[in-house]
Amino acid sequence: MTKRTQPVAKRPDVQGAFEKAMALGARVPGKLGYVARRKLKRRQCARMQDTFSQVLEDTRAGDLCIDLGANVGTITRRMALTGADVISFEPDPGAFAALQDAVHDLQNVTLVHKAAGHQPDSLLLHRSAKWSPDDPSGHTQGSSLVHSGKDMADENAIRVDVVDFIAYIEALDRDVRILKMDIEGAEWGILNRLVDHPILSRIDCIFVETHERQDPERYVPMFEALQDWAEKIERPYINLYWV
Known part of the structure; x- marks a missing residue:
């Protein structure tokens, strides 16, 4: 092979x-x-962005990819066009509607209208102060379960269901070729649980957008420690410099 x-x-x-x-x-x-x-x-x-493209070029029908924080579907569609099956998580209702439109012609995409986290929960999804019901998919890229800073508006928040993502992978019937994670700060909870977890042996490649800007004093040391660890393990490949 x-x-x-x-x-x-x-x-x-x-x-x-x-x-x-x-x-x-x-x-x-x-x-x-x-x-x-x-x-x-x-x-x-x-x-480092070419690395994702290189992995995609060697992704094919029969593979499984997961998109956490799919938003309006740009990365979901790229992964699905390889022929791989794709499971996409997106909790924001406006973004989810746009995601549905973006992949309506692709039978190999499964959409999950929930957030992914390190434990099952029901949490507020904080949205930008610029978000408007007149443009429900706009300004949703930064919607976050953990960040509620000055650029967010309490009146725009919405409660969403959160899936225990570790348990979700454990229940899958096959391994994961690509795990893409862009969940605006909630990635740290998942990553901390993944470290040294047996489920890592079922994932080939992980691409993560980290969000140290939300709390640099806390997250920068966590980033550096995670990068040190990623360089010591053989599998999965973990890219923290993706975007």
Whole structure:
């Protein structure tokens, strides 16, 4: 059997004078250090996006992909067009309606109108202050179960069901080729449970958008520790520099 494409997790190199300056600046404590780190990471993420495309090129019918935080379906559709079966989670009603429209012609997509989390629950999904019922799928990319900062509006929040995602994978009848996770801060709860969990042996590749900006003091050390761990394991491949 042909070996599947599975990259090796590693921190992107620091390239050029600007990135070297940002790498030095990232060592500065406090807000200035975080701003430098974020600028550096953005440039590094831009170079890592091809990795997702490479894995997709070696994804095919019979494979299973999961999209956590599918929003309006851009990544879901890319994964489904490989022929793989795709399961997509999206809790926001407006985004879910747009997701349905985006994949209505694809029979290999299963949509789950719920959030994914580290335990079963019923939680408020906080939405942007810019969200409007006149455009229900607009400004939903940042909808979050855990973040309710000044850019959110309490009156726009909606209660949603949360699925225990670890249990969900355990109940599947096959392994997962790609797990994509963009759930606006809720990824940390899932990732912390996944570390050293036996279910990892059933996943090939994980692509995660992390959201350190929500609480840099807490999440940056968690990111660095998780990256260190990802580089030590053989499977799954974990990309924390995807976007």
